[in-house]
Amino acid sequence: MDILLPLIFALIAFVSIGFAMYTRWKSPSEDASGGNAERLIQENAQLKAELWEKNKKIGELTQDLQTEKSERDQLSGKGKQLFVEITTLKEKHESLTKEKDRIASELSHFQADEKRKTEDFTRKISQLEEARNALEDERKRIRKEDEEKELQIRENRDRMWAEHEDVVKTQLTDLCKLAQYGFPMYDNKNLPEGFGGKFKPDFMIEFLGKYVIFDAKVSRSDNLQNYVTNNVKSTVEKINNDPKIYPMVFFIVPTEAFASLTKTRFFEQSYEFFIIPIEAVPAIFSALKKISAYELAEQLDPQDRDNIVNLIAEFDHHINMRNALDLIASQSGVSVLAKSRNLKKEIKDEIVMKKSTMRLQQFSPTEIKSLMIDAQVQQEEIDRLTSPQPAVSPDMLTSAKKISAKMEKKEGGDSQDRE
Numbered sequence: 300m301d302i303l304l305p306l307i308f309a310l311i312a313f314v315s316i317g318f319a320m321y322t323r324w325k326s327p328s329e330d331a332s333g334g335n336a337e338r339l340i341q342e343n344a345q346l347k348a349e350l351w352e353k354n355k356k357i358g359e360l361t362q363d364l365q366t367e368k369s370e371r372d373q374l375s376g377k378g379k380q381l382f383v384e385i386t387t388l389k390e391k392h393e394s395l396t397k398e399k400d401r402i403a404s405e406l407s408h409f410q411a412d413e414k415r416k417t418e419d420f421t422r423k424i425s426q427l428e429e430a431r432n433a434l435e436d437e438r439k440r441i442r443k444e445d446e447e448k449e450l451q452i453r454e455n456r457d458r459m460w461a462e463h464e465d466v467v468k469t470q471l472t473d474l475c476k477l478a479q480y481g482f483p484m485y486d487n488k489n490l491p492e493g494f495g496g497k498f499k500p501d502f503m504i505e506f507l508g509k510y511v512i513f514d515a516k517v518s519r520s521d522n523l524q525n526y527v528t529n530n531v532k533s534t535v536e537k538i539n540n541d542p543k544i545y546p547m548v549f550f551i552v553p554t555e556a557f558a559s560l561t562k563t564r565f566f567e568q569s570y571e572f573f574i575i576p577i578e579a580v581p582a583i584f585s586a587l588k589k590i591s592a593y594e595l596a597e598q599l600d601p602q603d604r605d606n607i608v609n610l611i612a613e614f615d616h617h618i619n620m621r622n623a624l625d626l627i628a629s630q631s632g633v634s635v636l637a638k639s640r641n642l643k644k645e646i647k648d649e650i651v652m653k654k655s656t657m658r659l660q661q662f663s664p665t666e667i668k669s670l671m672i673d674a675q676v677q678q679e680e681i682d683r684l685t686s687p688q689p690a691v692s693p694d695m696l697t698s699a700k701k702i703s704a705k706m707e708k709k710e711g712g713d714s715q716d717r718e
Contacts, residue, residue: 464517468502471502507545507590512534527552531550531565534572538570549572553577557575
């Protein structure tokens with residue numbers, strides 16, 4: 300479009316110059332060639348027509364040029380707009396490219412992280428499955444062990460209950476044969492006269508003219524408490540207020556089963572029932588033996604009773620006198636020790652240091668026991684210590700005797716005052 304416009308103007312200038320030269324050339328020769336006038340007029344007309352055509356063509360071309368120029372301006376404006384749009388699009392493209400690269404990088408990171416998480420998840424699922432299988436195996440093992448343990452417990456309980464009655468009878472028999480007890484004993488195969496029928500206790504001992512029942516209880520029930528409670532009621536019905544039965548009955552259960560009981564003492568129709576393990580029987584025998592001794596003491600001869608009372612009174616007197624003498628001697632010793640406070644600090648420190656190196660005198664159990672065996676041995680040892688070289692001066696012995704006499708006199712006066 301920029302080249303077309305100069306060409307059009309050049310063509311117009313060329314045509315104008317040619318027409319002017321023709322006009323000059325035609326004017327001098329008109330008189331010489333009159334015959335050619337008409338031809339020249341025709342040519343002139345033809346040229347004018349051609350010129351008009353050219354001018355028309357030039358007008359059209361000018362109009363086209365204007366149109367083209369307008370279109371060019373429009374295109375230039377659109378070009379600028381498109382340039383701005385292209386620049387904006389380039390910037391957006393660059394921004395989108397960067398965003399795409401960033402997203403691609405993040406996507407790659409996410410994909411790698413997702414892959415790692417998937418692998419970790421798969422690994423944990425595998426570990427969880429292994430742990431679940433191991434836990435299931437452990438549960439089966441524990442269940443099996445519990446079943447075996449429960450079976451062992453049932454077997455031990457059955458064996459314990461099966462052996463319990465014989466063990467109790469054997470131990471009760473052995474205890475009754477000991478010299479310190481010596482109770483007359485009876486079992487369900489050897490009952491005293493007057494016993495029989497439904498009431499056949501496992502074991503009885505004779506006590507103060509009556510019979511104390513020791514019954515071994517055997518039960519395969521899981522609820523030992525209910526079993527014992529029912530046996531208390533049934534045993535009372537079997538005793539039927541028999542005056543020969545002492546109103547204290549002992550049910551002996553295995554030690555392992557005793558811990559499961561919540562109630563071990565019952566009182567039913569004036570009878571006391573005690574649920575005990577076999578280990579408690581010796582203590583019960585000992586208590587019953589002492590009660591027997593107290594009861595027998597009331598049946599002693601008056602002279603024997605006086606002798607026992609006098610002996611106990613002398614023991615009481617001697618022990619109280621010895622305690623009093625020890626207290627007086629202790630007070631005297633404290634008084635002597637108090638005087639050491641008047642010593643100089645250097646001497647007291649030396650005494651403390653010397654005491655720290657001294658050892659306490661040790662008395663062997665054999666030496667003590669040998670002197671405790673018999674009073675005659677003690678008297679001989681006293682004679683040996685005092686006769687050759689008395690360790691205690693006569694004055695001190697005299698003072699001790701005077702103190703003892705004063706205390707006896709004082710105690711006698713106090714006794715008379717009490718009377």
